[in-house]
Every structure is written in C-alpha cells, then in structure tokens.
Amino acid sequence: MVAEGNLEAAEATPVTAPVDAQGQLKVAWLVPDGTPVKTGDVVVRFDPSEMERSLSDGESDRDAPPTARSRGCGPTPAARSATSSATRPWPARS
Numbered sequence: 001m002v003a004e005g006n007l008e009a010a011e012a013t014p015v016t017a018p019v020d021a022q023g024q025l026k027v028a029w030l031v032p033d034g035t036p037v038k039t040g041d042v043v044v045r046f047d048p049s050e051m052e053r054s055l056s057d058g059e060s061d062r063d064a065p066p067t068a069r070s071r072g073c074g075p076t077p078a079a080r081s082a083t084s085s086a087t088r089p090w091p092a093r094s
Helices: 049-063 077-082
Strands: 027-030 044-046
Touching: none
Parallel strands: none
Antiparallel strands: 027 044
C-alpha cells in the first residue's frame, strides 16, 4: 500500500535565532528531521566565521593608530548637525 500526504508534529516548538546576533547567521548544522529532542539539546549550530571576522576586524581597528576623527580633529558639533544625513560619514545619533 502506498499513501501520500503531509505529516504534522503532535507537538512543535518554534526555534528563533539569537536576538543579539549582528548581521546574517548561516546555519552550519541542523538536527535531522524526525530526531526526538528534549530541553537543552542542541538543534542548530551557526557558522561562526562571519562573527569571528567581525571580531577580528574590531580588534584590528582597536589596535590601529588613532585617526584624525578619533583624536577629536573632526568637524564641530554645529558643522556635524549641518551636514545632511546622506553625506554624513558616521551614524546619526538620536
């Protein structure tokens, strides 16, 4: 006998990515479909390469010599506010 259809889990729990993650997360491993899991079991592992690269870039920036802007030689606050947000080289602050 052959039958076609869709199976639905008797009990399912939504799984979401960490809310504090920056940027895109790439799934490196996912528990195989149909595997019984219990509280505390790892069901997904994310590829850490992008986060490690960001960390490395941040450490490089931290160790780099200061730039004119970081030494306080940039535009005055009045000049900054007069600069349009489209051309502003740093993020706007609220």
